[in-house]
Each structure stands twice: as C-alpha cells, then as structure tokens.
Amino acid sequence: MEEIISIKNVVKRFPVGDGFFTALQDINLEFKKGEFAGLVGPSGSGKTTLLNIIGSLDTPTEGEAIVIGKDISKLSHQQSADLRNHNVGFIFQEYHLLPVYTVYENVEFALLLQNIGAAERKKAVMEALDWVGLTHKKDSKPDKLSGGESQRVAVARAIVKRPAILLADEPSANLDAENAHNIMKVMKKLNEELDTTFIFSTHDEKVMQYLDRIVHLKDGRIEKDEMMKAKYGVHGAH
Amino acid sequence: MLTFKLALKNLLSAGLRTWLSVSVMAFAYILIIFYNGMLDGWNEQAKTDSIAWEFGHGQLWQEDYDPYDPFTLQDAHSKVPKEVSEDVVPILIRQASIYPQGRMVSVMLQGIPRNQNLLELPTKEIPKSVDGSLNVMIGTGMAKTAKLEAGDNVLMRWRDKNGTFDALEITVAGVFKTNVPAVDAGKIWVAMEDMNRITGFENEATYLVLPKGFDHENIAGWEYHSLENLLEPTEKIIASKKISGYVIYAILLGLALLAIFDTQVLSIFRRQKEIGIYIALGMTRWRVVRMFTIEGASTSILAAGVGAVIGTPLFIYLANTGISFGMNTQSMGLTMAEVIVPVYGVGLVVTTIILVVVASTIVSFWPSKKIANMDVTLALKGKVQ
Numbered sequence: 226m227e228e229i230i231s232i233k234n235v236v237k238r239f240p241v242g243d244g245f246f247t248a249l250q251d252i253n254l255e256f257k258k259g260e261f262a263g264l265v266g267p268s269g270s271g272k273t274t275l276l277n278i279i280g281s282l283d284t285p286t287e288g289e290a291i292v293i294g295k296d297i298s299k300l301s302h303q304q305s306a307d308l309r310n311h312n313v314g315f316i317f318q319e320y321h322l323l324p325v326y327t328v329y330e331n332v333e334f335a336l337l338l339q340n341i342g343a344a345e346r347k348k349a350v351m352e353a354l355d356w357v358g359l360t361h362k363k364d365s366k367p368d369k370l371s372g373g374e375s376q377r378v379a380v381a382r383a384i385v386k387r388p389a390i391l392l393a394d395e396p397s398a399n400l401d402a403e404n405a406h407n408i409m410k411v412m413k414k415l416n417e418e419l420d421t422t423f424i425f426s427t428h429d430e431k432v433m434q435y436l437d438r439i440v441h442l443k444d445g446r447i448e449k450d451e452m453m454k455a456k457y458g459v460h461g462a463h
Numbered sequence: 464m465l466t467f468k469l470a471l472k473n474l475l476s477a478g479l480r481t482w483l484s485v486s487v488m489a490f491a492y493i494l495i496i497f498y499n500g501m502l503d504g505w506n507e508q509a510k511t512d513s514i515a516w517e518f519g520h521g522q523l524w525q526e527d528y529d530p531y532d533p534f535t536l537q538d539a540h541s542k543v544p545k546e547v548s549e550d551v552v553p554i555l556i557r558q559a560s561i562y563p564q565g566r567m568v569s570v571m572l573q574g575i576p577r578n579q580n581l582l583e584l585p586t587k588e589i590p591k592s593v594d595g596s597l598n599v600m601i602g603t604g605m606a607k608t609a610k611l612e613a614g615d616n617v618l619m620r621w622r623d624k625n626g627t628f629d630a631l632e633i634t635v636a637g638v639f640k641t642n643v644p645a646v647d648a649g650k651i652w653v654a655m656e657d658m659n660r661i662t663g664f665e666n667e668a669t670y671l672v673l674p675k676g677f678d679h680e681n682i683a684g685w686e687y688h689s690l691e692n693l694l695e696p697t698e699k700i701i702a703s704k705k706i707s708g709y710v711i712y713a714i715l716l717g718l719a720l721l722a723i724f725d726t727q728v729l730s731i732f733r734r735q736k737e738i739g740i741y742i743a744l745g746m747t748r749w750r751v752v753r754m755f756t757i758e759g760a761s762t763s764i765l766a767a768g769v770g771a772v773i774g775t776p777l778f779i780y781l782a783n784t785g786i787s788f789g790m791n792t793q794s795m796g797l798t799m800a801e802v803i804v805p806v807y808g809v810g811l812v813v814t815t816i817i818l819v820v821v822a823s824t825i826v827s828f829w830p831s832k833k834i835a836n837m838d839v840t841l842a843l844k845g846k847v848q
Binding site: 273274277280282283302303306307309310311315317319321322323324325326334335337338339340382 | 465469472473476477736737739740742743744745746747748749750839840843
C-alpha cells in the first residue's frame with residue numbers, strides 16, 4: 226500500500242515555566258493509504274499532539290512529519306491551510322460544529338473553501354449526509370442535535386471533501402455506547418468505500434475494537450505498534 | 464466574497480450582540496449627522512440672511528471706516544463715487560444718542576435710500592417725514608433694548624456735518640424683524656433724504672452695498688470688501704462651533720467604536736474554538752482575521768442602514784419644519800434664525816459613513832489580528848490566549 230504519512234524522529238516540546246515539557250519523544254511511524262489506525266494511550270501520552278502534527282495544526286520541534294509528500298515543518302500558513310482544506314479532515318471530541326450554521330451549511334463549509342460550484346456542492350453535501358443518515362436534519366442547527374447526531378455531522382463535514390486522511394480525536398468521548406458504535410460503523414464503512422486513511426486518537430475500548438492497527442503511546446513514546454486484524458479477526462467484531 | 468458572506472452570516476446570527484452594537488452605532492450616526500446638519504443649516508441661513516440683510520454681494524468701505532472702531536465714524540464718509548451704478552446702496556452712518564424713558568442709549572443712525580431693493584431692510588415702509596419730523600425704523604432687538612414700540616416718539620441727539628450737536632424727537636414708524644443682529648442691535652434706520660437733511664451731508668456714504676456682479680475696479684478713497692471677506696467672521700464663529708461639533712462627533716464615534724471594539728475582543732475571546740475550527744477546516748489565519756474584521760466593519764454598514772431607516776424620516780421632517788430654540792437668538796449677538804432648518808448634504812452623510820466605516824474597520828482589525836498568532840491547538844480547546 227502507498228505510504229501517506231511518514232513520521233521520522235519527531236520530538237515535540239512545549240514551553241512550561243522556565244523549562245519544557247516533552248510531549249513526543251523520538252516518534253517514528255508510517256501510515257499507508259486506507260489504514261484504519263488508532264493512537265492509543267492515557268491522557269498526556271502525546272496522541273493528540275501527534276494527531277495535530279499530522280493534521281498540520283502544529284509542527285514538530287525536531288524531526289520531520291511528511292504528510293502526502295509534504296514536510297509539515299516547511300509549510301507556510303497558506304500551504305498548511307491548503308493541505309487541511311483538500312487532504313485532511315478532522316473529527317473532534319467536542320464535535321466543533323459551527324453554531325450559527327445549519328447541518329447542511331456545516332457540511333458545505335469545507336466545499337465552499339474549495340470554491341466548488343453550487344450544484345456539485347449540493348450533491349456532495351447530500352451524499353455525505355446520506356452516509357451518516359442525517360439528510361432529514363439538514364436544516365437543523367447544531368443546538369437541536371443530540372451528541373450522536375452532532376458527531377455524525379462532524380463526520381459528514383470531514384468526509385464531504387473526500388480527504389486522503391481523516392483524523393479523529395477522541396470521537397467517542399462524549400457519546401454513549403450505542404452512538405459510539407454507530408459512529409465507528411459509519412467511519413469503518415467510509416474507510417472501506419472511499420479508501421480514506423483514518424487515524425484515531427482514543428483510549429476507548431469501543432473505538433479500539435474497530436481499528437486495524439493500534440499504536441500504543443506512553444509518555445510521548447511509542448510503546449507498541451500492533452496490527453489488530455489478527456487480534457479481532459473480522460472488522461468491527463463486538 | 465465568501466469571506467464577506469460568512470462574516471455577514473456570523474454577524475446576523477449573533478443576534479442581540481450584533482443589534483446592540485448596531486443600535487449604538489446607528490444612534491451615533493443619527494446624532495452626528497443631526498448635529499452637523501444643524502451647524503450647516505445655521506451656516507447656510509446665517510450666510511443667506513447676512514447677504515440679504517447686511518452684506519449684499521460685497522461692500523465698498525470709505526477708507527476711514529472701521530466697523531469695529533466707533534471713533535472712525537466721525538470722519539468715515541465721502542461722496543458716493545461716480546463710477547458706481549445706481550444699483551449700489553449707499554449707507555451713511557452717524558453716531559447718535561436716544562433718550563427713551565430718561566435713559567441714554569448710544570445708537571448708530573444709518574441713512575439708507577428709501578427705494579433700495581438690494582437689502583431686505585423694509586426701507587420702503589419708512590414714511591416720509593413732514594414738517595421737520597423724523598420717521599425711523601428699528602429692529603425688534605433694538606426696540607426691546609430701548610423699550611420702544613412702533614408709534615413711540617423719543618428724543619435723539621446727533622452731530623451734524625460741522626460737529627454741532629442737534630436734537631429732535633423722532634418717531635418709530637415701524638419695527639422690523641430680522642435674524643441679523645448687525646442691522647438691528649443699536650441701529651436706527653432713517654431714509655437717506657432725511658439723513659441728508661439732518662446732517663447736512665449730501666450724496667455721501669460711509670459704505671456702499673454692492674449688487675451681484677459688481678465689477679470692483681479700484682476706486683480711490685474706497686476699499687473693496689468681497690462677500691467672502693465680509694462673511695469671514697460669521698464663518699469663523701460657525702467654524703468654532705464646528706470644533707465643538709467635532710468634539711461631540713469624536714465622543715459619539717468613540718462610544719460607537721468602543722462598542723465594536725468590545726464586541727470584537729469579546730468575540731475573539733469567546734469564539735476561540737470557532738476560530739480553531741475555521742483554521743482546521745482549511746481557512747488561512749489571515750482569512751479568519753479578514754472575516755472577523757469584516758464582521759466588525761459590517762456593524763457600521765448595518766448601522767448606516769438602520770440609521771437611514773430611522774434617521775431619514777426624522778431628517779426630512781426636521782428639514783421641513785426646522786427646529787425652534789424657543790429663545791431670542793438676537794440676544795446672542797449672532798446671525799441665527801429663531802428656527803434653524805438643518806441642511807443634510809450628501810457630502811455630510813457620505814463623509815460620515817465613510818469615516819465611521821473606515822474607523823470601525825480599523826478597530827475591528829486591531830483585536831482580530833491576534834488571530835494570526837493564535838495557537839490553533841489551544842484555540843480548539845478553548846484555552847484563553
């Protein structure tokens with residue numbers, strides 16, 4: 226499979242008081258196109274930091290993070306915005322929907338930034354909402370949605386632009402078990418149909434059981450990198 | 464265009480927060496335009512009235528004449544030059560005193576041709592004086608000061624051309640109303656033929672009021688004063704009022720801009736997650752800065768619309784009815800109508816809107832530029848930066 230993300234000797238330090246806190250230490254990882262992988266570890270293990278670097282929301286202090294052939298450290302603000310706009314979708318723990326927009330408009334937003342024509346935009350948005358089963362809620366505002374519905378909108382918003390990579394930071398943290406499973410099923414289906422690379426940051430067992438690969442992080446280091454198909458057998462067994 | 468649309472949508476979706484800022488700014492617009500319209504209206508009326516009642520379209524002053532130095536009046540008179548046409552209105556001034564109710568009041572006795580048409584002064588209404596009597600006309604301000612009414616007789620003393628004191632009981636034949644204190648306060652108007660008779664001056668004048676289009680070639684012994692020159696003191700007074708107007712303008716604008724600035728600071732503080740989402744979704748930081756700046760600046764554009772809706776009928780009404788100050792403006796010594804009709808020029812409105820929009824764009828940009836240096840990962844967590 227084609228390599229889509231390459232993390233080499235990445236170190237990330239944050240200034241704390243007079244010193245530094247090392248969030249990531251000597252990380253070396255590769256992700257291939259179409260992977261359904263997760264960064265797993267306790268709070269403070271560095272999984273969100275690594276996800277942010279992959280999504281070009283942050284840069285490594287040392288080492289290099291190559292995402293779709295682009296070195297994150299060397300991108301300008303414009304180039305990094307372009308990378309996120311066209312190639313990376315985000316799903317956040319708190320959904321992060323834009324409160325003043327309807328479901329439809331939230332999903333449409335990413336396409337507006339790509340200057341896609343109205344007709345094509347509408348088709349893509351309705352298709353994305355169909356994937357997550359929310360076409361009937363397209364005119365609702367986020368404050369009228371349940372947690373599960375909000376996260377499905379976030380998935381639709383992330384997937385509508387057909388990104389090569391989709392980064393999901395604790396996507397099930399605010400969901401009950403049923404909604405967590407539902408959202409994971411939706412994402413697994415999208416992964417299989419669209420061949421999008423999914424990388425999760427999680428410590429939720431409900432999420433982990435869907436993953437094909439789990440990278441265990443602890444104190445900013447990779448503790449273990451395991452392929453899960455062997456462990457769970459069939460995808461999505463639960 | 465997309466950034467503008469998004470900004471406008473955000474702005475309108477913000478509800479009460481937006482409408483509070485818009486209301487404050489619309490109020491500022493209306494007050495700024497109202498106040499300046501009043502000053503411009505006063506200015507226009509003062510000019511129009513001064514031209515109609517006092518200045519004509521320029522004046523020729525006898526070379527010794529200084530309106531601010533009464534000691535010059537004794538000698539400030541000369542024969543009306545032959546070069547001037549008959550349309551010119553000669554005015555001869557002599558110092559005099561009147562004694563109403565036993566008090567002495569210093570006045571300027573002003574001779575003017577009865578049949579002149581150049582000035583609004585109702586000189587035609589001064590009756591011909593017969594049998595040595597002297598009919599005069601005074602303004603309402605003078606009448607009030609001297610406690611005189613039409614039909615009253617009062618003793619007047621003056622010097623004739625030889626410097627000899629002379630006295631006569633004069634009759635106040637009429638009282639006219641004017642907005643121009645300069646032709647009213649301390650002035651007694653008398654027909655030139657009577658002036659000539661009582662002073663002994665023939666065909667002499669202290670100054671000449673000129674008609675429109677007068678070609679002011681140099682005339683020996685006379686100084687030309689253009690209309691602009693004559694209006695200068697009035698304009699200076701109004702300009703000084705405008706300075707106080709600018710202070711009010713600045714205060715109102717400052718309040719309105721403060722509302723926008725506060726809203727922006729609060730927005731950026733409260734909407735950090737939203738800012739993080741925009742950037743995560745692929746907007747550049749500067750595009751987000753631009754969007755927030757447009758949001759702030761659009762407040763002033765919306766306010767202009769709201770101000771127009773509320774202000775236009777109000778301004779039209781005021782421009783038709785004027786505003787009465789309910790006091791004797793004569794006592795202020797300024798050319799000021801009792802009812803001022805505000806003038807709301809396109810220039811005033813457009814300039815105000817442009818100024819407010821530019822200023823609000825600047826105060827919107829100022830806090831918004833913080834976004835450019837924001838840590839997106841912290842913004843997404845909603846951490847205060």
